[in-house]
Amino acid sequence: MRAIQYAAPSTVEDAVAILAEHGSDARMLAGGTDLIVQVREDARDTGVFVDAKKIPELMELSVNADGSTTLGAAVPCHQLYNDAHFTATYPAVTDAARIIGSTGIQGRASVGGNLCNSGPAGDTIPPLIVHSAVCNIAGPDGERTVAVEDFCTAPGRNVLADGELLVSLTLPKPPAGSGSHYLRFIPRNEMDIAVVGAGAWLQLDGDTITAARTGLGAVAPTPLFVQAAGDALVGMTADEDAFAVAADIARDAATPIDDMRGTIAHRKQLSYVLTQRALRGAKARAQGGSPTNGH
Amino acid sequence: MATEILSGKVHVQTTINGEQVDFLAEPRESLLEVLRDHLGLTGAKEGCNNGNCGACNVVMDGALVNSCCVLSVEAAGASIETIEGVASPEGLHPLQQSFLENAALQCGVCTPGFIVAAKALLEENPNPTEYEVRWWLAGNLCRCTGYDKIVRAVLDAAERMRAEA
Ligand SMILES: Cc1cc2nc3c(=O)[nH]c(=O)nc-3n(C[C@H](O)[C@H](O)[C@H](O)COP(=O)(O)OP(=O)(O)OC[C@H]3O[C@@H](n4cnc5c(N)ncnc54)[C@H](O)[C@@H]3O)c2cc1C
């Protein structure tokens, strides 16, 4: 690896100062499972690594007075799925945390790192979108918030300006009678990048859908919030006919490319099938059960 | 106070297998390089150097990690467990014994990683199903055994450890 400098600030303010001073030469280091590998393989030229893990706000995982959850940007996946409250409350996010890489990757990899790497196939991003998560960003000009669906701007790019960092995510408290699920298609059983990933969240009143959100990964330059699919479900009975309507919309929303992982036609069809399955899983969870289809 | 930006050779103090260890390393060096090249702990192996194979697995502050994807300087203040700390003066760990008896290794390059990872699994879940063993070890690659004997060795060790507990 090229020579690098390393700093481990203990406050957001110090981190912002270092990032601002070094501009595009500096990057935050969370679990390093993207950054260290990318710099070692010369895919990224970063000279200053700013460790996120000594900053308390970035390592926070707590429930707020209004029932929402603050998820520090650098909290590793394994801590998330070992947290019973988080897993029960935001199951689509832990579905993703459990399938990122391997146990050894999950020991370090964070949701914030996954989001800031801003890959089209980042597994935690559709789940964050369906849970209406908001990014808390700090920078030289102070703090601002951005909805997760507006965070990524192109493959590997996001709204963060030089000097800015992601402090945490706020996940609203899901209302009673709601549930979520995320799953992806990969040719192997594990350790692969999504050909397509789909997340869904819905709220039920009896059998009737009162609110719904769906999202897709790996079918566009950025992870997609498929707002029309969720909107179409509102007022419908949560059954296969309704899920087929939403899945049709998801298929139309997908604008994938042909690459070594899959063709356009395959990814379009997967957008349909996985949206349908994600909705079935979300419904099962909203009713207190669990999804019957795998990862 | 402004945070110091470290470069060149950095003095790092850490704990490895319960003992305090000091080393000098550049930030660009990985924990795996430090273990193998500076400290002579060559049990952890470099298979891929990019997080895919698990041959470099160690436990850091209670979490299983790939030491090729950890910077040397991140070890400061941490507690690290490597394969060298798995056996005790009394003898091999039940996992090591079970790997031998079940012929769960051929060339052995993947073995330290598998044992460190499997030990972390059994500490969290002493009675895993075969599926859980395979899922947990999915990040450990073996080019020789075909995995089946490894999985059986882990299940066998789990059973012995439960019987002893
Ligand atoms: C073997 C292997 C398998 C993988 N499998 C998967 C997979 O199945 N699915 C998947 O989605 N990904 C996968 N990944 C990619 C990676 O593990 C994930 O994207 C992970 O979530 C990144 O988190 P991290 O904490 O390691 O991020 P880091 O590598 O520390 O950071 C990632 C990027 O985000 C930036 N960043 C980090 N934190 C902040 C912050 N607070 N503010 C601003 N910028 C920040 C960094 O500068 C860097 O550019 C895999 C990687 C490996 C090596």
Ligand code: FES
């Ligand atoms: S050498 Fe670290 S995962 Fe392969």
Ligand code: FES
């Ligand atoms: S025994 Fe040779 S790689 Fe596993």
